[in-house]
Amino acid sequence: MLDRVRSRTGTWTGTARGALRAARNAGMLTPVRPDRALRIPLQFRRFGPTPAAIGAVAALRRPGGTALIDDRGPMTYEDLERHARALASTLAERLAGDVPIGILCRNHRGFVQALLAASRLGTDVVPLNTDFSARQLGEVLRREGVDLLVHDAEFGDVVEASSFTGDRIVTDELQDVVAATEPVAPKPHRHSRIVVLTSGTTGTPQGARTEPSPLMLARSSLSHLARVPLRSGEPMVIAPPLFHVLGLGYLTMGMGLGMPLVLSRRFDPVAVLEAIERHRAQALVAVPVMLQRILRARTSENLDSLEVVVSGGSALHPHLSTTFMDTFGDILHNVYGATETGWASIATPEDLRAAPGTVGHPAHGLTVRVLDGDGRVTPPGETGEIHTSGAIRFTGYTGGGRKPVRDGLVGTGDLGHFDAAGRLFVDGRADDMIVSGGENVFPGEVEDVLSGHPAVAEVAVTGVDDAEFGRRLAAYVVLADGGEVTADALKAHVKQNLARYKVPRDVHFVTALPRTTTGKVRKRDLAPPPGR
Numbered sequence: 001m002l003d004r005v006r007s008r009t010g011t012w013t014g015t016a017r018g019a020l021r022a023a024r025n026a027g028m029l030t031p032v033r034p035d036r037a038l039r040i041p042l043q044f045r046r047f048g049p050t051p052a053a054i055g056a057v058a059a060l061r062r063p064g065g066t067a068l069i070d071d072r073g074p075m076t077y078e079d080l081e082r083h084a085r086a087l088a089s090t091l092a093e094r095l096a097g098d099v100p101i102g103i104l105c106r107n108h109r110g111f112v113q114a115l116l117a118a119s120r121l122g123t124d125v126v127p128l129n130t131d132f133s134a135r136q137l138g139e140v141l142r143r144e145g146v147d148l149l150v151h152d153a154e155f156g157d158v159v160e161a162s163s164f165t166g167d168r169i170v171t172d173e174l175q176d177v178v179a180a181t182e183p184v185a186p187k188p189h190r191h192s193r194i195v196v197l198t199s200g201t202t203g204t205p206q207g208a209r210t211e212p213s214p215l216m217l218a219r220s221s222l223s224h225l226a227r228v229p230l231r232s233g234e235p236m237v238i239a240p241p242l243f244h245v246l247g248l249g250y251l252t253m254g255m256g257l258g259m260p261l262v263l264s265r266r267f268d269p270v271a272v273l274e275a276i277e278r279h280r281a282q283a284l285v286a287v288p289v290m291l292q293r294i295l296r297a298r299t300s301e302n303l304d305s306l307e308v309v310v311s312g313g314s315a316l317h318p319h320l321s322t323t324f325m326d327t328f329g330d331i332l333h334n335v336y337g338a339t340e341t342g343w344a345s346i347a348t349p350e351d352l353r354a355a356p357g358t359v360g361h362p363a364h365g366l367t368v369r370v371l372d373g374d375g376r377v378t379p380p381g382e383t384g385e386i387h388t389s390g391a392i393r394f395t396g397y398t399g400g401g402r403k404p405v406r407d408g409l410v411g412t413g414d415l416g417h418f419d420a421a422g423r424l425f426v427d428g429r430a431d432d433m434i435v436s437g438g439e440n441v442f443p444g445e446v447e448d449v450l451s452g453h454p455a456v457a458e459v460a461v462t463g464v465d466d467a468e469f470g471r472r473l474a475a476y477v478v479l480a481d482g483g484e485v486t487a488d489a490l491k492a493h494v495k496q497n498l499a500r501y502k503v504p505r506d507v508h509f510v511t512a513l514p515r516t517t518t519g520k521v522r523k524r525d526l527a528p529p530p531g532r
Contacts, residue, residue: 122188
């Protein structure tokens with residue numbers, strides 16, 4: 001364990017004093033040259049609450065500050081804004097009307113430039129999953145009506161096979177495009193919207209159409225800063241893909257704070273540790289499986305600059321959060337939210353120590369309720385569906401359909417409960433619940449127990465058809481390096497901690513779990529090893 005265990009979480013008071021304290025600690029109140037300060041409101045008036053406005057304001061506040069660091073080196077906020085303006089002019093010339101722009105890029109400056117440029121034009125912007133097959137890509141591009149695509153050269157074959165017939169710009173050409181273009185200030189007829197795709201673990205992902213509320217964004221951002229002490233000017237390593245809501249959210253927050261954002265095209269745990277040490281990063285954003293692999297890769301790096309680690313995107317198992325904090329100090333925060341509504345609750349290190357597995361208390365100004373099937377609020381300890389308001393208003397999926405809404409709150413599809421202290425826990429997805437022999441079982445609680453066994457590195461639990469019980473539990477286990485354990489021993493471990501009907505009937509040892517780019521397990525792809 002580190003010789004210094006830190007807890008710098010702060011406490012949100014819900015008062016103007018608390019908001020000012022959070023803003024001051026984050027460096028948001030740093031004086032800005034008067035002529036630049038006068039131009040800041042104009043950016044939000046022109047572009048609205050979009051990445052374009054955030055990038056433009058960052059360039060006014062910290063023009064010479066480092067905006068990002070990628071495989072091509074550092075780039076200042078002033079240069080990033082200049083490139084975005086020039087690229088926006090090129091995109092505007094090549095757009096065939098008010099049609100969406102797609103971005104198919106890994107984590108590097110090309111993605112950020114395209115995002116800032118496209119969101120200046122008053123059209124929808126669709127960040128695309130870099131793991132898409134040609135079929136999936138084609139389906140999404142057609143459904144979203146994308147007619148102009150910015151993509152990395154490595155995806156050229158996939159784009160060709162997707163039957164996309166629109167215009168294309170390859171990111172390798174962006175430098176030449178910027179150099180040859182005279183920026184022209186766009187006059188958007190409306191504010192752009194970012195169409196974020198859902199995780200898509202059960203098929204082609206849906207596009208969530210949202211409308212951010214500037215007031216709610218400001219309130220929830222200050223609430224976030226009161227619990228997660230990010231600071232302006234301090235480097236932040238963003239490991240999740242930027243097309244995902246977690247990576248995208250912290251990209252925009254980091255720009256809003258004027259932080260240098262450290263990006264890498266592909267996740268590698270050793271490279272992440274080296275980047276934290278080399279750039280003296282204050283913060284790291286990662287999904288739980290990344291944290292698990294960082295733990296395994298840790299050797300002798302000097303990481304004393306690291307003060308904040310944010311986890312999100314999928315379930316953070318109690319054993320992982322405790323082990324991570326025992327290794328790196330009490331600097332871990334667990335963020336819970338939905339693609340459709342943004343973050344809803346934040347667990348501080350204190351929360352994770354007191355109640356491992358929690359996603360914390362609701363963010364200030366947001367409403368989170370757990371409702372039963374009749375729409376009634378459940379008492380502490382009783383499971384129901386989580387409903388939440390958000391800093392962004394969900395207006396439906398681009399392909400049609402909406403989430404269920406009760407009393408103005410959007411149903412997340414997650415089942416959960418509050419404890420007596422008001423901390424929220426996510427028990428699992430409603431469609432993941434397994435009914436075995438008439439008993440309801442949430443795979444997450446069985447996974448939590450199995451992941452706590454010292455021989456287990458990763459585990460996923462799902463339901464399989466059973467002639468006698470209707471469904472039975474099957475566990476897919478990846479052993480830790482050097483780990484040895486039998487299936488019977490793991491069943492006994494579960495039986496010691498949970499009810500008998502929650503013990504998996506089948507235990508399969510596998511070399512890896514199938515995962516999405518954002519770390520979620522694709523349970524539909526789980527299958528017993530050959531011969532079983």
